[in-house]
Amino acid sequence: MIKKYLITTFRHLRRKRLFTALNIFGLAIGISVCWVIYRIVSYEYSYDKNLVQKEKIYRVVSGFVFDEKESYNGGASKPLYQGIREQMDGLEHVVPVFENTFRSVEVDNPPGSPLRFDDQKGVAAIDSAYFNFLEYRWLSGTKSSFLDNPNSVVLTEDRAKQYFPDQAPNEILDRTITYYSYRDTITRTVAGVVANLPQPTEFNSQEFVPLPYIAYDLNIWTNTNGSDRLYLQLDEASNPAIIAEQVDDIIQRKTREWRDQSENTFNFKRWIELLPLGESHFATHIRESNIRKASKPVLYGLMGIALFLLVLACINYINMSVAGIPQRTKEIGVRKTLGSNKKQLITQFFLETLVTTVLAGILSLVLTKLVFWLLKDIIPEGITPFANILEYIGFLLLLSILVAILAGLYPGWLITRVNAINVFRSTSLQTKGSKGFNLQKALIVFQFVIALVFITSALIIGKQLQYSIKSDMGFNKDAVVLVQVPYRYVFEDKYDGKQFPLLEELKTISGIQNVSLGAAPLSEGYASSAYEYSEEGKPAISRQVFKKWVDTSYVNLYNLKVLAGRNLHESDTPTEYVINETAVKAFGFASPQEALGKFIGQKDEKLPIVGVVNDFHMRDFYESIDPMAFQMEKSNLTNFNIKLTSNTDQWQNTLSEIEQKWYRFYPPESFSYTFYDESIEQMYKQERQLATLVNLATFVSIFISCLGLFGLAVLTAFQRTKEIGIRKVMGASVEGIVRLLSKEYIVLVIIALVFASPIAWFAMDKWLEKFAYRIQIEWWMFLLAGVAAITIALLTVGYQAIKAAIANPVKSLRTE
Structure with a gap:
């Protein structure tokens, strides 16, 4: 019986080749999009899924309110883990993970020269709790040998292969690695190699060094760095809300002690929250550069898109099938005359739908590759089209049955309404004006709504x-090229101050209109501090102010308007400020002219305001313009802003000249430039x-x-x-x-x-x-x-x- 159904099915599909092709292609698109989105969503929700007792693990995160603006930091004060261990119960593990970044790393490579790796990240300072908390598999070495030596290091399998290619884990024990930070140098010996954690995971550190116990000063309790993460694993009886209150109480007491001791008047609010580890990956309100985030609303949107496109494909199949029914009335009439009942007719139609869906699923294999290519900038790294072919087959079969039911139910019911007598009276299935035809129109409307x-x-x-x-950002970004002195050279003595003679050399190039040293007006990196203005007889005004270090050419290069006063004077150290309009209002000055000569700053380090410039965007359009202050300090001027002439035909030659002059002061591999307008686009x-x-x-x-x-x-x-x-x-x-x-x-x-x-x-x-x-x-x-x-x-x-x-x-x- 099934064989006859299949023969009839393939005959019909072959006879109606155009409709069959359209149905298969429409369903294949829906299936391939659903599969790709399924891969993305399942990947994002699989973070640390294999972690034991994941539901009892929390991250300590810090909340702040500055100038009535709420923000979150994914880090915690360095001493906090010590206070929690000493003062709290109800915790299985208190796990500090303090990330470090090094200017460069050198790996011994006898008998050749040492291997050098610049700007190396993923080095975490940890203590004994870390390897008790996470169950790493040791490929060589032991946990005790690592912790007993303060100058040891443990590598993950991937990092070991990078440092010591083609060597077994046990062969690299006791090999030395030298770490060059921006202020000191330390040589460590390899004490072990651990297997990579199952991916994806938030615990992305690749090297582990012992965290020494330090008696921290009181002011360190008030500092928060996003790279200093702290995890708590609660015991079975603990209440997360109570634990969070106790941790927050520790921070509040230390903050009050610091205020009393330092007599600080800056008004800000700070608190501690416990973030469940399962929610950490989706906590997009916490901006972190070293941990990838995913947005739940975006994932819900993706799932909605998948659902809608699949429903559209099903509706398309229904409409195409209904469109073909009037041409099948004779076939249906003959089948009914020969004894076919409703069940057999519906079974035949469902089989046609199922075969069509399976063929669409096969075509979707090719389309999936195409969708992955089209969405290559969206799909997270690590997701492949078909990691497990059995998973895809199961997904396809389940989806095929679902689509067959959704797409085949109405047309299958409709064919049972064909009256065999009317067929042989030369009439056909009349659906015009009927509920069936109205439903079909409704489906078309639904498709076009989506x-x-x-x-x-x-x-x-x-x-x-x-x-x-494209809108006006308050500065002129056109024809500006950015070149940054790599951070690893900033603190090397042989490159100290070389940006200044290079600046003078660049000014001699005819294709350059202007050149300046300073942080670009709108950029992802920024610094801020609490500045205070006090007037006799009135309470002090404290505001969070964004700082930008610039030279005297900066204002002219970006066509900023000086609304009052003057530009900065050249100086080796900060001696004065130029502020923006928003800062004028934030400190309560009635006009830019009134702000001139007033002193703002921190405690006894207040400096005069000598100028006011127009407001400009310092961050993306998600953020409002904040108070800002220009100041000059030569040690912080490491970014070149180069304004090219309007002759675009000359730009390539000018860039080549810039590169050649750069090589006279810095190593060749250190030169890299970007057009400023392109870097702004990259921010979005x-x-x-x-x-x-x-x-x-x-x-x-x-x-x-x-x-x-x-x-x-x-x-x-x-x-x-x-x-x-x-x-x-x-x-x-x-x-x-x-x-x-x-x-x-x-x-x-x-x-x-x-x-x-x-x-x-x-x-x-x-x-x-x-x-x-x-x-x-x-x-x-x-x-x-x-x-x-x-x-x-x-x-x-x-x-x-x-x-x-x-x-x-x-x-x-x-x-x-």
């Missing part, structure tokens, strides 16, 4: 991204990724919707064949018939636009809320999306409408 939401979202996201990059990488994803979803949703619309057009043209023939005989023009057949599709798209507009507005308004500086959602965006959808719909059905309009009316009216 497509219009994506179209509108793509327009708004693109407009906001353009606004963030996440937004560009979102735009790429939405654009792809828009294309797929439109494509699938058009397939469904094509099926509806075929059905309508078939049902109205005789009507069209009569109209032509009565004198109707081709243009009039095309307009007649097309107008109902325009109505469907307009209905979809009515439903899609509020959905798109709500979703995009929520997304734009995160930006301190944003575009306004305007009516023309929805109109443009509607016009685009109507145009696409008319192009889709136009061919079928024209084909029906130019058909020979004699054939249309011929008695069957």
Whole structure:
């Protein structure tokens, strides 16, 4: 019986090759997108899934309020782990992980020269709790040999292969590694090698050095560094809320002691929270450079996109299948006459759907590779298209059954309504005006609702991204090239101060309009401090102020406007400030002129304000403009800002000249430049990724919707064949018939636009809320999306409408 069903199925699919191809392709797109998103979501939710008692592990994170702005830091004060161990119960493990970055690392390599690795990261200072907390598998060495030697180091398997290629773990024991930091040098011996932790994991350190016990000064309790992480594993009876209160109490007591001792008047709020390890990977409100984050709302959005595209593919299959039913009425009538019951007819149709879905799944193997390539900037590193082929097969089978049920239920039920007697009376399945046909129109409307939401979202996201990059930022970024002295050379004696003679050399190049040393106006890295202004008889005003070290050419190079006073004077150490407009208001000055001559700073280190410049964006458009102060300190001037002339044809030669002069002062490998406008665009990488994803979803949703619309057009043209023939005989023009057949599709798209507009507005308004500086959602965006959808719909059905309009009316009216 199954064999006969399969033979009939393949015969039908072969006979209707066009519809079969469209169905397979539409379903394949939906399946491949679902698989790719499944891979991404399952990867993100698998962080540290193999960790024992994961639900009892928490990260200590620090919350702050500066100038009424709340922020979080993923680190904790270095001494906090000591206070917790000494003063608290209810904890299985208290685990400090203090990350270090080194200027360079040298590995002994007898009999050759030592191997050198610059800017090496992933080196963590730990104590005995770490290896009790995480169950590493030791490939060589022991935990005790590591902890007994303060100058030892343990490497992960990957780092060992990097330092000692082609050597077994036991062969590298007692080999030496020299670490060059920015202030000292230490040589360590390899005490062990541990296997890599199962990926993905938050515990990404690659080298481990012993953490010495230090009696920290009181002021260190008030410092927080995001690279100093602290983990707590609670015992079974402990309450996380109570533990968090106790940890916070330790910090608050130490902060009060520090305030009393230092007589500090800066007003800020600080507290401690316990973050469950399972939520750490998704804590995007905590900005961390050394730990990758994932956004749950983004993942939910991805899952929503997958669901919608799969539903669109199913709707497309339903519409295409219903479009083909009128042409199968004779087949169905014959089968019923020969004794087929409803169950057999539905089984036949379900088998056709299942076979079509399986074939689509096979095609999706190829499309999945394409989707991975298109989303290569979005898909996290470490995710492969098919890590486990059995997982994919299981996913495909489950999805095939689900799609077969969703896509085959309604058409399968519809074919059972065919009346065999009517078939042989030369009538067909009449669905026009029936609930079935109304449902089909509703499905088309639903498809275009989704497509219009994506179209509108793509327009708004693109407009906001353009606004963030192209709008006036308060400075001129055009034709500016950034070159940074690598940090590893800043503290080397032989390179000390070499940026200044290099600066004079660069000024002699004809293709350079201006050159300055200083931190770029808008950049990802920044520093801030609490500055105070006090006036006799009034309470002191404390504000968090962002600091930028610049030279005297900086203001002119970026075309900043001096609103009052003057520019900075050249100085080896800070002697004065130039502040922005926001700082003027923050310290309560009535005007820029009033701020001149006033002293701001910290305690007895206050300096005069000599100038005020216009506000400019120092961070991305998610953040508002904050108080800022320029100051000059030569030791902090390590970034070159080079303004090229307007002659773009000369730029390449100018860059070559810059490179040649650079080599006279610094090693060749240290030279690297970026155009400033490109680096600003890079800051919006996440937004560009979102735009790429939405654009792809828009294309797929439109494509699938058009397939469904094509099926509806075929059905309508078939049902109205005789009507069209009569109209032509009565004198109707081709243009009039095309307009007649097309107008109902325009109505469907307009209905979809009515439903899609509020959905798109709500979703995009929520997304734009995160930006301190944003575009306004305007009516023309929805109109443009509607016009685009109507145009696409008319192009889709136009061919079928024209084909029906130019058909020979004699054939249309011929008695069957």
